[in-house]
Amino acid sequence: QVQLVESGGGLVQPGGSLRLSCEASGFTLDYYNIGWFRQAPGKEREGVSCISSDDDSTYYADSVKGRFTISRDDAKNTVYLQMNNIKPEDTAVYYCAAEELVVFRLCVLYQASYDSWGQGTQVTVSS
DSSP: OOEEEEEOOEEEOTTOOEEEEEEEESSOGGGEEEEEEEEOTTSOOEEEEEEOTTSSOEEEOTTTTTTEEEEEETTTTEEEEEEOSOOGGGOEEEEEEEEEOSSOOOOOOOGGGOOEEOOOEEEEEOO
């Protein structure tokens, strides 16, 4: 059974840091692009960052560029989202998603490309 489980969310002060984890089970991440998305209260879900299966290609939304870093550890079947200099507008439920690849392609933050989704982890930024 394909499953993605996010963890690492919580309450953080502005300017603080969090590291989100996305652990996969039931499949290996080697042939998947992984994306992080978020949904703030009253807003549509939006793309945050993604990492391609080659481990080298990453993409960030402008709103998080320079503050967030995505990485993957295929040996642990886990993808991370390091969040630094967190802002109140980063408050949201964060989801990871997996795109199964038939042939390699660079990841994109297009939600319909992703086949499997986690349940999400809440990040709340407040002083």
